[in-house]
Amino acid sequence: MGKQNVIVPDQWVDSMRASSPTHAKAAAVLSGSQEASHDDEYHKWVKQYPSALSNFDDIFAASKGIQIVMFLDYDGTLSPIVDDPDRAFMSDAMREVVRDAARHFPTAIVSGRCRDKVFSFVRLRELYYAGSHGMDIKGPSKTTKHTKAKRKGVLFQPASVFLPMIDEVYKTLLRKTELFPGSSVENNTFSLSVHYRCVDDKILSSLFEMVKSVLEDYPELRRTSGKKVLEIRPSINWDKGKALEFLLESLGFGDRTDVFPVYIGDDCTDEDAFKVLRDRGQGAGILVSDIPKETHASYSLREPAEVKEFLSRLVEWKRLPSSKNKYKDAMS
Incomplete structure (x- = not known):
């Protein structure tokens, strides 16, 4: 891990889909042997x-x-x-x-x-x-x-110079995410967060593609991922x-x-x-x-x-x- 790299489109969509609520709920339905396997992996990791x-x-x-x-x-x-x-x-x-x-x-x-x-x-x-x-x-x-x-x-x-650009992208995403129930856009002043924790898995790919499409007009911004969130921030060394x-x-x-x-x-x-x-x-x-x-x-x-x-x-x-x-x- 370490420094956050820009994820190529297919990898990005796949990684976001894997952490979707539907996948998370499905992953939570584990058999006893799978739960034991998870515990074993955690105990090895914590060593x-x-x-x-x-x-x-x-x-x-x-x-x-x-x-x-x-x-x-x-x-x-x-x-x-x-x-x-x-x-x-x-x-x-x-x-x-x-x-x-x-x-x-x-x-x-x-x-x-x-x-x-x-x-x-x-x-x-x-x-x-x-x-x-x-x-x-x-x-x-x-x-x-x-x-x-x-x-x-x-x-x-x-990143003060990016404020007008970030505000412009925020307004665009705010309007477009209205088509994706459960999503929300948070303006962090110098970055944006598109939350999808409550978005149905069936429309996640479309949400990710929409965000990607919007950012194609703003090469100065980069996208990274977090826990059920897409992060958009300036492409600066910070x-x-x-x-x-x-x-x-x-x-x-x-x-x-x-x-x-x-x-x-x-x-x-x-x-x-x-x-x-x-x-x-x-x-x-x-x-x-x-x-x-x-x-x-x-x-x-x-x-x-x-x-x-x-x-x-x-x-x-x-x-x-x-x-x-x-x-x-x-x-x-």
């Missing part, structure tokens, strides 16, 4: 990408004496995946644990969503927010001990990995070795960030998934509930007195 909860102490032993920085995806990581993307609400308990984490470590939300939309879900002013797959970055509006001497007001939008590097630079850790970035995400767009961490030889990439998949992450968590538990343990670990935590100075 390669071990649980970040089971290996918690090992992960942060590697961060001894250096600064931890947290990067969190939103959908499927801090909130569950839901049929209606406008109702992907974050629980109060999850919000509280993210707030606690941000008290101890610089923390950023990195999402494909519009930055303002993500903020409306999270509602924590002390965080960094990187929306539109990192193409719309803004620093905290609330000063913390981590941002007093930093560029807390940083605003970076590398992604969540680049956003991670930019935020580390903004925090003053760009070329430093005394930093331990932790990135938690669930989708293929997060692979760019996982790959950056691997290439830097720093930190830990944690994939949220309950099915085996190829990844550049080093560890795994099964679902948002485990993300919450991981963050809670991290906060409690920070609070432990030195006599009870041999790695306490890793959090300073």
